[in-house]
Amino acid sequence: MRIDLHTHSTVSDGTFTPTEVIEAAVEAGLDIVALTDHDGLGGWAEAARAAERVGIGFVPGVELSCRWYGVEPAIPLHLLGYLPDPDHPGLAAEMARVREARLRRGERIVELMRADGVDVTWEEVQGYAKGDTVGRPHMAQALIRRGLAATVSEAFAPSMLGERWRLPKDDTDVFLALSLLLDAGGIPVFAHPRATKRGRVVPDELIESMAPSGLVGLEADHEDHSPAEREEIRALALRLGLVVTGSSDFHGSNKPVRLGANLTAPEAYEALLARRP
Ligand code: AMP
Ligand code: FE
Ligand code: ZN
Ligand code: FE
Numbered sequence: 001m002r003i004d005l006h007t008h009s010t011v012s013d014g015t016f017t018p019t020e021v022i023e024a025a026v027e028a029g030l031d032i033v034a035l036t037d038h039d040g041l042g043g044w045a046e047a048a049r050a051a052e053r054v055g056i057g058f059v060p061g062v063e064l065s066c067r068w069y070g071v072e073p074a075i076p077l078h079l080l081g082y083l084p085d086p087d088h089p090g091l092a093a094e095m096a097r098v099r100e101a102r103l104r105r106g107e108r109i110v111e112l113m114r115a116d117g118v119d120v121t122w123e124e125v126q127g128y129a130k131g132d133t134v135g136r137p138h139m140a141q142a143l144i145r146r147g148l149a150a151t152v153s154e155a156f157a158p159s160m161l162g163e164r165w166r167l168p169k170d171d172t173d174v175f176l177a178l179s180l181l182l183d184a185g186g187i188p189v190f191a192h193p194r195a196t197k198r199g200r201v202v203p204d205e206l207i208e209s210m211a212p213s214g215l216v217g218l219e220a221d222h223e224d225h226s227p228a229e230r231e232e233i234r235a236l237a238l239r240l241g242l243v244v245t246g247s248s249d250f251h252g253s254n255k256p257v258r259l260g261a262n263l264t265a266p267e268a269y270e271a272l273l274a275r276r277p
Contacts, residue, residue, distance in 0.1 A: 001266040004259055005034040005059065006080060006191065006219065006247030011043035011131035012063075013138065015252030018043035021259075022050035022058065024250075028259040032057035032269065034082060034247075039065055039098045040132040041086050059083065063191055064181070065098055067171040068202050075200050076168070077190070079177050080219065083276060084186030091180045094172055099133055101170035106134045112165045113139065118148065136161045137254045152254045174206075175213060182214045182277045189217035189245055189272070193233060195224035204236060211240040216275045221246025221262040243271045 008014030009021050016024060018035060021043075025033040033056060035047045044060045051058035061082045067074040084091055110122045120142040126134065128141040140155035149155035156162040172180075181188045190210065194201055207218070220233035221244075237244045246262035249255070264272075 001032065001269075002028075002030045002260055003032040003057075003264040003266065003269050004028075004030050004248050004250070004262070005032075005061070005082070005189075005245055005264050005269075006036050006063070006222075007033060007250040007259065008037055008063075008252070008254075009035060009043045009047070009131070010252075011040060012037035012133040013129075013135040013251060013254060015254050016250075018047035019050040020252075021250070022047055022054060022056060024259055026054050026056055030056065030260050032059060033259070034059035034061040034080075036061040036063040036080050037131070038063050038133045038135060039095045039102070041095075042132045044086065060086075062095070062186075064095070064177045065102075065169055065171040066174040066177045067168075068174050068206055070206065073168070075202050076171060077174060077202055078192065079174065079181065080189040080191045081177075081181040081184075081186035082189070082272065084181055084184035088180070088184035091184045091186075094176070094180055098170065098172060102134050105167050105169050106139070109136070109139055109161075109165050109167055112167070113142075116164070118143070118146065120146075136166075137251070139165075140254075151256075152251075153256070174210070178210065178213050178215065185277055187216050187272050187276050188214060189219055189243070190215060191219050192222040192224050192249065193218055194229040195222065197224055207236060208240065211242060214277065215242060217243035217245050217268075217272055219247060220244045221264075222249060223257050223261060224249075243268050243275070245272070 128138040140152040143149040248261040
């Protein structure tokens with residue numbers, strides 16, 4: 001069984017439509033795939049229909065943009081949630097709030113880019129965002145068009161979107177995100193907890209306090225983790241009684257990683273489902 005539990009579509013910052021993600025998952029030889037767009041569930045219906053048609057297992061999920069406010073400045077982190085009730089009012093409202101905040105932040109990032117002489121407009125960036133959730137990969141498209149970066153990854157250089165034009169989002173407090181997900185019957189998994197190349201990461205003490213607050217799993221096998229970091233996460237999961245997952249974090253052509261590049265073991269997948277709140 002080949003299981004990939006972290007992918008993005010055009011509903012957020014991937015370049016494949018939900019249908020194309022499902023079709024690509026079949027081509028990659030996957031048996032089960034989750035769609036986990038940032039801060040929204042807008043791809044679920046289409047992906048579920050496509051999965052039904054092609055006969056692959058589909059797990060509806062989401063990746064919530066969170067922040068740990070225990071230090072100043074707060075540290076951003078991502079929480080994957082599998083199978084939450086899409087009609088849970090609190091969860092839906094919080095995701096809508098974050099998507100709104102992303103719009104305002106996007107406009108301000110465009111202003112920073114313009115102040116540095118990049119002749120880009122907010123309208124253009126919104127045109128690259130085909131779905132509900134606007135993010136920096138959409139601003140990267142504007143830079144690529146102008147030859148200022150060859151790839152999305154290059155656009156994340158410190159001199160550009162990685163640092164100079166990076167603005168914080170008004171993300172969800174990580175403990176609120178946990179409780180909303182759990183209340184909605186979702187299974188929370190901490191995405192790429194050691195991804196230092198994206199910026200600061202939270203200390204293990206935070207992960208230790210997330211476990212008794214309902215965290216179910218840790219994503220160990222992720223392209224942003226070195227072999228040593230994967231082992232650290234495995235050891236931490238073992239100590240805290242958490243499930244270990246692995247996933248590609250596929251973003252279509254916005255990232256070089258391929259579907260199925262990292263996988264979740266069938267036993268781990270069963271363990272996740274068994275701990276659904
Ligand atoms: P945002 O959600 O607007 O803060 O943008 C973060 C998103 O940008 C992540 O979800 C990734 O899809 C992408 N991203 C972050 N860092 C990089 C990087 N170094 N190279 C390529 N894409 C990145
Ligand atoms: Fe992303
Ligand atoms: Zn993430
Ligand atoms: Fe992701």
